[in-house]
Amino acid sequence: MNDFNIKPSSSLDQVRYEIRGDLSRRAHELERQGYEVTHLNIGNPSRFGFRTPETMRLAMIENMSLSEGYEHQKGIFPAREAVVMQQQNRGVMDVTADDVFIGNGVSELIDLTLRALLEPGDEVLVPSPDYPLWTAAVILNRGKAVHYDCPEEKGFMPDLASIEARITAKTRAIVVINPNNPTGSVYDKQTLLQIAQLAEKHKLIVFSDEIYDQVLFPGATFTPMATLVQDTLCATFSGLSKAYRACGYRVGWVVYSGNRECAAEYIRGVELLSALRLCSNVPGQWAIQTALGGYQSINDLMAPGGRLYESREAVVTGIEKSEFLSVVKPAGAMYAFPSFDTSQLKNYSDESFAMELLEREKILLVPGTSFNFSPNNHFRITLLPEADTMTRVLGKIEKLLEEKAV
Numbered sequence: 001m002n003d004f005n006i007k008p009s010s011s012l013d014q015v016r017y018e019i020r021g022d023l024s025r026r027a028h029e030l031e032r033q034g035y036e037v038t039h040l041n042i043g044n045p046s047r048f049g050f051r052t053p054e055t056m057r058l059a060m061i062e063n064m065s066l067s068e069g070y071e072h073q074k075g076i077f078p079a080r081e082a083v084v085m086q087q088q089n090r091g092v093m094d095v096t097a098d099d100v101f102i103g104n105g106v107s108e109l110i111d112l113t114l115r116a117l118l119e120p121g122d123e124v125l126v127p128s129p130d131y132p133l134w135t136a137a138v139i140l141n142r143g144k145a146v147h148y149d150c151p152e153e154k155g156f157m158p159d160l161a162s163i164e165a166r167i168t169a170k171t172r173a174i175v176v177i178n179p180n181n182p183t184g185s186v187y188d189k190q191t192l193l194q195i196a197q198l199a200e201k202h203k204l205i206v207f208s209d210e211i212y213d214q215v216l217f218p219g220a221t222f223t224p225m226a227t228l229v230q231d232t233l234c235a236t237f238s239g240l241s242k243a244y245r246a247c248g249y250r251v252g253w254v255v256y257s258g259n260r261e262c263a264a265e266y267i268r269g270v271e272l273l274s275a276l277r278l279c280s281n282v283p284g285q286w287a288i289q290t291a292l293g294g295y296q297s298i299n300d301l302m303a304p305g306g307r308l309y310e311s312r313e314a315v316v317t318g319i320e321k322s323e324f325l326s327v328v329k330p331a332g333a334m335y336a337f338p339s340f341d342t343s344q345l346k347n348y349s350d351e352s353f354a355m356e357l358l359e360r361e362k363i364l365l366v367p368g369t370s371f372n373f374s375p376n377n378h379f380r381i382t383l384l385p386e387a388d389t390m391t392r393v394l395g396k397i398e399k400l401l402e403e404k405a406v
C-alpha cells in the first residue's frame with residue numbers, strides 16, 4: 001500500500017496532446033491483443049512505407065565519424081548555410097547562417113523559442129484549429145494561448161477580424177501554420193500580408209510554422225511569411241520530417257528574419273537556451289544540405305499518380321459519395337479535416353465517433369476537438385496510406401455513420 005503519491009506538475013493540467021493520447025493508447029492495447037489497427041492519427045510517413053531520400057541517408061553515413069562531438073549550439077555551419085540558400089531562393093535575401101538555429105525537430109524549437117520569450121500571462125495568438133503542440137508549449141511556458149478563428153466557410157483561412165479583436169496589451173506573438181495541419185489549407189498571399197501588417201502594427205513576433213512548405217498539391221502556391229514581414233521579427237520554422245519523410249532524424253530549424261535589431265536581446269535568449277542543451281542531434285544535421293538542394297522527390301508524391309495525390313483523391317471521392325460527410329479539399333500538407341452533418345447525427349460527438357470507429361473497425365483517427373477547435377463534429381485523418389486503404393476506411397466510416405444516423 002502506497003503512503004505517498006507522486007504527482008505531475010500542475011503546469012501540465014491544461015496540456016493536451018491527443019494525437020498520442022487515450023485513443024492511441026487503446027489502439028496499442030488492441031494491437032497487443034492481435035488486432036490490426038489502421039493508424040490515421042499521426043503524420044509519420046515512414047510508418048506507411050515512405051522512405052527518406054537515399055542521398056540523405058548516404059550524406060549522414062558519410063559524415064558519421066564527424067558526428068561524435070558536440071557541435072555549435074545553433075547547428076553545423078554547412079547545414080545552416082543550406083537553409084540560408086533555400087531562404088534566398090525564396091526571396092528572403094538578408095539572412096545569414098547566424099540567423100538560423102537547428103533543433104531536434106521543429107517541436108523542440110517551438111518550446112525553446114517560446115521559453116525565451118514569455119513572461120507569465122503573456123498572450124500568444126494561436127489558430128483554431130491548431131497543431132496542438134503550439135497551444136501546449138505556450139501554456140507550459142507560462143503564457144496564455146488565445147485562439148483566433150480559421151472558419152471552415154472560408155476554407156479554414158485565418159479570419160483577420162478575429163485576430164485583430166484578440167490583440168491586447170499582453171499579446172506578444174502570432175502563430176501561423178501554413179500549409180496547415182490539421183486542415184490542409186494553403187494560405188493566399190493577401191491573407192498572409194494582412195497578418196504580417198497586423199503584427200507589424202502591434203509589434204508582435206510572427207511565428208510561421210512552415211514545416212509543410214513543399215507539401216503542396218498541384219495548383220497550390222506557397223508564400224513564405226518571411227517575404228512579407230519587414231518591421232517586426234519573423235521566425236520561420238521548417239525541417240526534414242515531412243517534405244523529406246525523415247521524422248526520426250529529429251531535424252528542424254528556425255530562421256529569424258525581418259527586424260532583428262528590435263529583437264537582439266530575445267535572440268540572445270534563444271541562443272542561451274540552445275547552448276544549455278549543448279547542441280541538437282548531429283548525424284541528422286549532415287542530411288540537411290543534401291536534402292535542400294537539387295531534385296525534390298516530394299513533388300512526385302504530390303502530382304497525379306503520386307501516393308499523396310491519389311490518397312487525397314480517394315478521400316475526396318469517398319466524401320463526395322457520403323451522405324453525412326463534407327470536407328474542404330486539402331491543398332497541401334498530409335491531412336484532411338472532414339466533418340459529419342450534425343442534423344443527421346444529433347448528439348453524436350467527434351470523440352464518441354473516434355472511439356467507436358476504433359473499437360468496431362480498428363481505425364484510429366483524431367477527433368477535431370483535439371486541435372483546440374470547438375465544433376465537435378470534425379476529425380483529422382492522415383493522407384499517408386495507399387488510396388485503396390483510404391477508400392476502404394471511408395466505406396467503414398460511412399457504415400458506422402449510417403448506423404448512428406437518426
Ligand code: PLP
Pocket residue numbers: 043104105106107108131177181209211238239240241247250251252
Ligand atoms: N509543426 C507542425 C504543424 C506539425 O504538424 C508537426 C508534426 O506533425 C511539427 C511542427 C513537429 O515537427 P518535427 O518532427 O520537426 O518536430
